[in-house]
Amino acid sequence: MPAPHTQSPTSPLVFAQRFSATRRGARLARLLAGLQLIDWGCPAGTDDHDAVSVVVAELAANAVLHGRVPGRDFALLLTYDDDRRVIRIEVSDTHPARPARVARAADDDHGRGLVLVDALATRWGVRDRVGPGKTVWAECALADGGADAGVDPSPR
Numbered sequence: 596m597p598a599p600h601t602q603s604p605t606s607p608l609v610f611a612q613r614f615s616a617t618r619r620g621a622r623l624a625r626l627l628a629g630l631q632l633i634d635w636g637c638p639a640g641t642d643d644h645d646a647v648s649v650v651v652a653e654l655a656a657n658a659v660l661h662g663r664v665p666g667r668d669f670a671l672l673l674t675y676d677d678d679r680r681v682i683r684i685e686v687s688d689t690h691p692a693r694p695a696r697v698a699r700a701a702d703d704d705h706g707r708g709l710v711l712v713d714a715l716a717t718r719w720g721v722r723d724r725v726g727p728g729k730t731v732w733a734e735c736a737l738a739d740g741g742a743d744a745g746v747d748p749s750p751r
Contacts, residue, residue: 607674607675607676607677608635608674608675608677609672609673609674609675610627610628610631610671610672610673610674611670611671611672611673612624612627612670612671613668613669613670613671614655614668614669614670614671615668616658616659616662616663616664616667616668616669616688617659618659620655620659620668620669621652621655621656621658621659624651624652624655624669624671624686625648625651625652625655627671628647628648628651628671628673628684629644629648629651631673632644632647632648632682635675637737641738642738643682643735643737643738646715646716646735647673647682647684647735649711649715650684650711650712650715650716650733650735651671651673651684651686653708653709653711653712654684654686654708654712654731654733655669655671655686656708657686657694657708657709657731658686658687658688658731661690661692661694662688662689662690662692662728662729663688663690664688664689664690664727664728667688667689669686669687669688669689670685670686670687670688671684671685671686672684672685672686672687673685679736680736680737681717681734681735681736681737682734682735682737683732683733683734684716684732684733684734684735685730685731685732686730686731686732687724687728687729687730687731688728688729689726689727689728690727690728690729691727691728691729693721693729694709694721694731695709712733715733715735716733716734716735717734717735717736718733718734719731719732719733719734720732
């Protein structure tokens, strides 16, 4: 008797890259993440694309500004889980200090990155990583709907 046909769970789509711990590396991480989102079917200019791009930009900037260890890179990992319709962003650096949200004065021109991450992500946190440092992660839920509203996981 043949085994019943079951639908296998979809595996998440993954993008992983290391970048130099410089402002240029942080900018490149944001740009490549945006291109990956487009490749996954999440068009530029949509709320989903913009939210994920801002979260990547803020976490990469923090890795460069606060998590930089001379001679060490930072890593970006994006995963798209179609079943949950969630994009997970992970930025790892080798500095041991953990990020913290800090209240800032209205005229401060920096220090609001984690406030933005908190506003745009459905959840975020920090975990230890193998080796020195930490990984800051965030998950962004995508809007329901077709490819115009979120990610189309079909290969191109």
